[in-house]
Amino acid sequence: MRRAQRPHTGTGIGGLRAEPAPGVWYRLWRGFVADHDELMRELLCELTWEQRSITLFGREVMQPRRIAWQGELPYRYSNQTLQPREVSETVSGVLARVEIACGVEFNHVLLNHYRDGTDSMGWHADNERELGECPAVASISLGAARRFVAKARDAGERVDLALGGGDLLLMGGDFQNRYVHAVPKTKRPVGERLSLTFRALRCAPSASRE
Ligand SMILES: O=C(O)CCC(=O)C(=O)O
Structure with missing residues (x-):
């Protein structure tokens, strides 16, 4: 993975674009990865997965999912630092396609493994200083479909998407500044x-944040 040098224009190719509030946009490519079940199996075997604890509002809690990551720079979020890890061939192949579609050069991938409907991701924005002012963040979904929801911090349309296996989502513009997003728990039996x-990390977190 290279360091991000191009501006985060998100002027990529295709996908359906939506603008839930002025300057807040996302682009969605359904079925971007055809063999998504096979890719999921490969990533589950190849990568080092862990369930980590994070500090939320001063309390240490276990994240309700497993994570893995790759990238040449440390990434700091929720009071934890993910140290650099080499990018695997499998991930580079996906990354190259995602960069072309999105028109953005990415240099970090965080992977989330939702084992069943009790695993989830709480409301948050990907707005760490190291991501710059209007971060472009893309996600590929593999395996079972889950709801992805986003809401404005002030005013704007709510976003409620079922992200299915193979879908690519790009959040851009003021999405991370004005909206928060989540993958809620579900009582439905899901795989x-x-x-x-x-x-696209622009730099390592400053020593005072380490
Ligand atoms: O799993 C998803 O689709 C959302 C992941 C997410 O919000 C994140 O990694 O910050």
Whole structure:
């Protein structure tokens, strides 16, 4: 993976674009990865997966999912630092296609493994300083479909998408500044799901944040 040098224009190819509030947009490619079940199996075997604890509002809690990551720079979020890890061939192949479609150079991938409907992702925005002012964040979904919801911090349309196996989502513009997003728990029986979330880190976190 290279360092992000191009501006985060998100002027890629195709996908359906939606603008839930002025300057807040996302682009969605359904079925971007054809062999998504096979890719999910490969990533589950090849990568080092862990369930980590994070500090939320001063309390240490286990993240309700497993994670893995790759990238040449450390990534700091929720008071934890993910140290650099080499990018595998499998991930580079997906990354190259995602970069062309999105028109963005990414240099970090965080993978989330939702084992069943009790695994989830709480409300948050990917707005760490190291991601720059209007971060472009892309995600590939593999395996079972899950709801992806986003809501404005102030005013704007709510976003409620079923992200299915193989879908690619790109969030751009002011999405991370004005909206928060989540993957809620579900009581419905659902199979496992992986998401690969691509970010363009401009620098390492400053020592005071380490
Ligand atoms: O799993 C997803 O689709 C969302 C992942 C996400 O929000 C993140 O990694 O910050």
